[in-house]
Amino acid sequence: MTMNRVQFQAGLSMAEFIDRYGSDDKCEAALIASRWTAGFACPACGCGHSSSFRREGRLYFQCCACRHQCSVTSGTVFEATKLGLSRWFLAMHLLTQSKNNVAALELMRHLGVCYKTAWLIKHKLMEVMRLREDDRQLDGRVELDDAYLGGQRTGGKTGRGSENKVPFVAAVQTTPEGKPELVCLRQQPFTHEEVAVFAARSIAPSATVVTDGLWCFGAVQLVGAEHQRVVTGGGKASTELPQFKAINTFLGNLKRSLGGTYHAFDFAKYAHRYLAEAQYRFNRRFDLSSILSRLLRAACLSIPTPARVIRVAEVGR
Numbered sequence: 001m002t003m004n005r006v007q008f009q010a011g012l013s014m015a016e017f018i019d020r021y022g023s024d025d026k027c028e029a030a031l032i033a034s035r036w037t038a039g040f041a042c043p044a045c046g047c048g049h050s051s052s053f054r055r056e057g058r059l060y061f062q063c064c065a066c067r068h069q070c071s072v073t074s075g076t077v078f079e080a081t082k083l084g085l086s087r088w089f090l091a092m093h094l095l096t097q098s099k100n101n102v103a104a105l106e107l108m109r110h111l112g113v114c115y116k117t118a119w120l121i122k123h124k125l126m127e128v129m130r131l132r133e134d135d136r137q138l139d140g141r142v143e144l145d146d147a148y149l150g151g152q153r154t155g156g157k158t159g160r161g162s163e164n165k166v167p168f169v170a171a172v173q174t175t176p177e178g179k180p181e182l183v184c185l186r187q188q189p190f191t192h193e194e195v196a197v198f199a200a201r202s203i204a205p206s207a208t209v210v211t212d213g214l215w216c217f218g219a220v221q222l223v224g225a226e227h228q229r230v231v232t233g234g235g236k237a238s239t240e241l242p243q244f245k246a247i248n249t250f251l252g253n254l255k256r257s258l259g260g261t262y263h264a265f266d267f268a269k270y271a272h273r274y275l276a277e278a279q280y281r282f283n284r285r286f287d288l289s290s291i292l293s294r295l296l297r298a299a300c301l302s303i304p305t306p307a308r309v310i311r312v313a314e315v316g317r
C-alpha cells in the first residue's frame, strides 16, 4: 500500500543524523562536499587552486589565480548567517523528516533560538524548496481541483469565493490506476487566465487532465493537454467520486497536516511558500533517507535571500 511505503520507511534517524551532522565541523565538511562535488572552484574565475584560512570561526577559500576570497557559505542560502551550521542542519532535518509540518515556534524550541530567527530559517528553507519545485511538470493522468487555505476549511472545497481564504489549485499526477505520484500546487484565483498560466508551467502537453465542471479548468487545453470534464453536481457525493480519489485524499491530508500548525496571518501572506513546502515534501515522500542531502544540495545552489526579500509576500510569480 502506498501509505505504508511512506510511513514505514526507515528515513534518517536522529542517531544517524547526530553521527553525520552533530557538530559545526561535520556540517561544514558536508556543506563543502555538497557545494563543490568536484573539488573547490573559484566562483569568480573557476580556478581549482586555493588556499584557506579562518576568520571569526568561518572557513574561507582564497583563489590562487585571482585572489578572490569566499567563505563556505557565501553565495548560498546560509550566507552571512551568525548561527552555527549545525543549527541549520538540524532545522533541515526536522523540516524534512517530521511526519507533520514543523512550525517556526516548534523550530524555535528545538534549535534554542529566538522566534524571529526560527521563522527566518524556516522561510529561507521553504524558499529553497519553492525554487527547487518551480519547474516541476506533471504528465500522464492528472487530477486537478480548486481549494482554499486558511479559514475554517483548509484544503476543503466548500465556501468557494468566500473571503479571508487563500485560493489555490492542486494537481496530482497519478498512475493509470489512480495512485498518486507527484503533485503541483499554486496559489491563484480561479480564472481562465490563471489556470492557463498554471498549465503552461506545470502540465505537459501530453497529459490528460481530469477536473470537475468549473469552467476555468478548460484552459488546460491551451497547452495541448486533453481535458476530461466530470460534471459532479457538487455536494458531498462529488468528493467521493473515484475519478477524484487521489486529489481528494491529498487535499484531506494537506488539511490535517497544516491544520493548526501555522499562524493564520502567515498563511494569508506566505501561502505560496507553505504550498511549496507541502509540494516539495510530498514529491520526495518515498525517499526520506536522502531528502536531507538533496535539500542541502539545493540550499548550496540557491542564491542568498536576505530577510527583507523573504518578508515580501510574493506577487506575480
Ligand SMILES: [Zn+2]
Residues within 6 Å of the ligand: 042, 043, 044, 045, 046, 047, 063, 064, 065, 066, 067, 068
Ligand atoms: Zn579566482
